[in-house]
Amino acid sequence: MEQAVAAGDAIGYPVVVKAQVPVGGRGKAGGVKVANDAGELTAAAGAVLGMSIKGHLVRSVWVEEALAAAREIYFSFTFDRAAKLHLGMLSARGGIDIEQVAVESPEAIHRFHVNPLERFSQEEAVAAVDAAGITGDAAEPVAGLLVKLYDAYVAEDAELMEVNPLAVVADGRVVGMDAKVVLDDNAAWRHPDWEQWRDLAGLDPRERSAREKGLTYVGLDGSVGIIGNGAGLVMSTLDVVAQAGGRAANFLDVGGGASADVITAALDVVNADPAVRAIFVNIFGGITRGEEVAKGIVEALGRVDLRSPIVVRLDGTNAEEGRAILAAHESDRLVSRPTMLEAARTAVALAAS
Amino acid sequence: MSILVDASTRVLVQGLTGSQGRFHGLRNRAYGTSVVAGVTPGKGGMDVEGIPVFDTVAEAVEATDAVASLIFVPARGAAAAVIEAGEAGIALVVCITEGIPLHDEARAFHHLARNCPGTRLLGPNCPGVISPGKANLGITPGEIALPGGPVGVVSRSGTLTYQALHELTRNGIGQTTCVGIGGDPVPGTGFIDCLRLFQADPETRAVIMIGEIGGSDEEAAAAFIAEEMDKPVVAYVAGVTAPPGRRMGHAGAIVSGGKGGAAAKIEALEAAGATVVLDPTELGSRMAEVLDL
Numbered sequence: 001m002e003q004a005v006a007a008g009d010a011i012g013y014p015v016v017v018k019a020q021v022p023v024g025g026r027g028k029a030g031g032v033k034v035a036n037d038a039g040e041l042t043a044a045a046g047a048v049l050g051m052s053i054k055g056h057l058v059r060s061v062w063v064e065e066a067l068a069a070a071r072e073i074y075f076s077f078t079f080d081r082a083a084k085l086h087l088g089m090l091s092a093r094g095g096i097d098i099e100q101v102a103v104e105s106p107e108a109i110h111r112f113h114v115n116p117l118e119r120f121s122q123e124e125a126v127a128a129v130d131a132a133g134i135t136g137d138a139a140e141p142v143a144g145l146l147v148k149l150y151d152a153y154v155a156e157d158a159e160l161m162e163v164n165p166l167a168v169v170a171d172g173r174v175v176g177m178d179a180k181v182v183l184d185d186n187a188a189w190r191h192p193d194w195e196q197w198r199d200l201a202g203l204d205p206r207e208r209s210a211r212e213k214g215l216t217y218v219g220l221d222g223s224v225g226i227i228g229n230g231a232g233l234v235m236s237t238l239d240v241v242a243q244a245g246g247r248a249a250n251f252l253d254v255g256g257g258a259s260a261d262v263i264t265a266a267l268d269v270v271n272a273d274p275a276v277r278a279i280f281v282n283i284f285g286g287i288t289r290g291e292e293v294a295k296g297i298v299e300a301l302g303r304v305d306l307r308s309p310i311v312v313r314l315d316g317t318n319a320e321e322g323r324a325i326l327a328a329h330e331s332d333r334l335v336s337r338p339t340m341l342e343a344a345r346t347a348v349a350l351a352a353s
Numbered sequence: 354m355s356i357l358v359d360a361s362t363r364v365l366v367q368g369l370t371g372s373q374g375r376f377h378g379l380r381n382r383a384y385g386t387s388v389v390a391g392v393t394p395g396k397g398g399m400d401v402e403g404i405p406v407f408d409t410v411a412e413a414v415e416a417t418d419a420v421a422s423l424i425f426v427p428a429r430g431a432a433a434a435v436i437e438a439g440e441a442g443i444a445l446v447v448c449i450t451e452g453i454p455l456h457d458e459a460r461a462f463h464h465l466a467r468n469c470p471g472t473r474l475l476g477p478n479c480p481g482v483i484s485p486g487k488a489n490l491g492i493t494p495g496e497i498a499l500p501g502g503p504v505g506v507v508s509r510s511g512t513l514t515y516q517a518l519h520e521l522t523r524n525g526i527g528q529t530t531c532v533g534i535g536g537d538p539v540p541g542t543g544f545i546d547c548l549r550l551f552q553a554d555p556e557t558r559a560v561i562m563i564g565e566i567g568g569s570d571e572e573a574a575a576a577f578i579a580e581e582m583d584k585p586v587v588a589y590v591a592g593v594t595a596p597p598g599r600r601m602g603h604a605g606a607i608v609s610g611g612k613g614g615a616a617a618k619i620e621a622l623e624a625a626g627a628t629v630v631l632d633p634t635e636l637g638s639r640m641a642e643v644l645d646l
Contacts, residue, residue, distance in 0.1 A: 233513055240633075339634055
């Protein structure tokens with residue numbers, strides 16, 4: 001709070017206080033406020049700090065000079081999967097209603113592709129700015145920023161870099177007023193500086209615990225805990241559980257080549273969800289080996305205080321060895337089923353009992 | 354016949370000396386695949402149970418006439434490994450590695466497209482390709498596949514590919530070739546490439562196609578099926594109950610703004626004349642009906 005006021009005093013009033021959260025739509029959620037003096041700034045920062053915006057707790061605010069935008073420009077780079085090329089988007093009609101503009105007047109957004117092997121040149125940027133209908137004194141600085149944005153998008157391994165709005169202020173300055181950046185987790189190893197921005201605190205506690213263990217987890221609202229290998233199989237498991245009349249409590253993908261430790265960690269995460277009444281472990285081994293999965297389950301039975309029965313369906317690489325390990329430990333807490341549908345039915349029945 | 358690989362395909366394994374490369378490389382050889390070389394920089398001159406290891410792909414090709422490469426190199430070096438294979442003239446590069454940074458993957462894809470027109474990339478982040486009884490390049494458990502055809506399988510999801518093979522085999526239906534195209538944002542080979550090859554393969558009588566939510570590749574494949582295929586297609590799309598807007602594992606598996614959802618994909622495939630099942634364990638029995646077995 002004191003830091004916010006100090007920043008306001010240093011910048012000079014009026015200032016804008018902006019919630020720092022990793023989701024869009026914060027302005028509409030009340031996370032952006034104007035303050036005309038230190039008193040208003042204290043009130044604004046007090047109101048915004050501690051707010052929850054789309055499930056993210058606001059733990060810090062950004063304070064900056066309040067500027068009246070004469071024009072608002074939208075620009076971004078992202079990857080276009082259909083074209084397999086980088087996609088630049090630029091519009092003279094930026095601002096908080098850009099999504100509406102995209103639906104109602106798609107022609108107001110100029111789109112262009114950049115081959116990942118190429119740089120994006122100043123000449124191309126000038127042409128894009130012209131095609132987007134951005135004219136006058138702002139054209140040149142906007143083109144320059146577009147080139148810089150592309151370079152940053154590539155150098156920083158971003159999946160999305162978006163500035164909206166880029167404001168053209170009455171005195172001619174061009175100022176980025178809000179930006180959204182999505183970084184590629186797969187590239188985190190070459191960006192050790194990203195660690196400081198990681199906001200695990202804002203996540204669902206179940207998702208946070210899974211993330212810390214390196215598992216891909218999405219919390220849902222049913223009672224059947226799901227653990228599987230491969231996004232496709234796990235999604236399919238959710239579908240089959242629904243067909244069997246149940247609801248999944250989560251999506252949890254242990255990925256390829258999961259070791260016994262990873263399986264134990266996954267059981268730990270799912271077990272911690274109080275809504276879970278039965279756990280369905282669905283593994284079809286390729287790079288994942290059946291005996292590792294079975295060892296992990298048996299280990300978890302000894303180590304974790306499992307509240308719910310486990311239903312396992314195991315097939316694929318070394319499934320025989322895995323099933324033998326499970327058979328030696330079969331009980332009313334650990335059940336093996338030969339097919340996905342039978343296992344789903346059993347898990348749904350156990351969750352309901 | 355089969356597509357992409359058969360018993361005569363000479364294969365080198367990039368990353369053969371690593372734990373995954375060794376396990377699966379040897380398993381592929383035990384299946385009958387002609388694994389002729391391994392490549393690990395700095396380990397040239399070694400061998401892995403009789404398979405000679407070279408420092409570079411070019412040296413391995415020179416010495417062994419390998420035409421296909423199977424990549425188990427860790428994510429940090431996998432894109433460079435793909436490019437190295439392409440530049441050494443490898444015709445089929447199968448990249449199993451998952452977790453490759455998007456920008457690396459995009460650059461590797463376009464590098465091959467621009468500089469190595471004779472190279473086909475399969476993957477990354479895929480289970481590979483198996484022509485049952487002939488060759489297995491990748492991590493598909495060979496024992497769940499049944500040789501002899503007449504069904505071709507193409508899938509975006511690794512584990513569901515195995516499910517499909519398992520269900521076909523259980524129903525006594527053999528496979529010509531099963532291709533896992535992978536779930537990454539920039540797959541080297543897509544549904545349409547495989548559907549075209551299966552359509553042209555005289556021994557393939559029908560095709561199983563497994564899609565996932567996210568992107569629009571299934572819709573594009575549906576258009577291809579409607580316009581260019583006369584062989585029957587049985588399809589499954591995972592993620593019917595996935596909540597919109599949530600990312601579920603694969604970079605590919607994202608539903609947003611009503612686009613990329615399972616319902617639209619299923620509708621497009623049905624409109625194209627494909628038989629769509631809602632439970633992957635029905636893939637085998639429905640295929641038996643379609644083939645009138």
